[in-house]
Amino acid sequence: MGFDLATARKVLDSQPFSRLLGARITAFGDGAAVLELDIRDELLQQNGFLHGGVLAYAADNALTFAGGSALGPAVLTGGFSIQYVRPATGTTLIARATVVHGGRRQAVCRCDLFAVDGEGAETLCAVAQGTVLTAP
Template sequence: MSAPDPALARKILAAQPFSVLLGTRLTAFGGGEAVLELDVRDELRQQNGFVHGGVLGYLADNTLTFAAGTAAGADLVTAGFSIDYLRPAGGVLLRARARVVRAGRTRVACRCDVSTVDAAGAETLCAIAQGTIAVSTPPDGSPAPEA
């Protein structure tokens, strides 16, 4: 398999209408890791002023899959993920960092930390997630077995 291509990863992100709507940015991609960032704005908050948990879930899910892409290529889908909310998210920026834990032929297990970043640049961990990403086409080109 060829080395991870950050330009291709950015093209894939730009092809996701929901990611474009939210303004998500890919800021790191390679070496088994990916980082996505998203500016916090009022439309992303719930009634108590915190960032909605669905936004954190989206960011974790997408970052897990991008991290998997560094090891398994672009033909991936999320098989499942879980998220634990540690504290309410606010700040001016959300930053999700995911890394590959284990890359198999048809599944890639990843972990993700989602932090809120304040105006001074201080990060506070607000959620952790782990997930399994399914490889639609294994790197050797053989058909993936049915899950």
């Protein structure tokens, strides 16, 4: 079985935490991945914004799936950094990740995270960069 969108969705569904958050992969392949989740009350912090930990989760998983689309399914996050640009509010979080540079055993990836409002307008809320490694 190749590592395609259907397989990526099965991998995501095998992660209990991803199921808890209701995350879904909407695009996958060619060094890119898109992860989405609905913004709901249980995921907010005290000021009504999406919790930074949820943004970090989305960046981590999107980066790793993008890297996996280039390196194969047996990958792990080597590390990442995230910069919060503005508070995330709206109905949906979209994390779009791409491979910036790929090798045989690692890929450097970037992820832009957008909050989507009820009309479908996207607002950049965070930017992340990380390294994805093939699993030992």
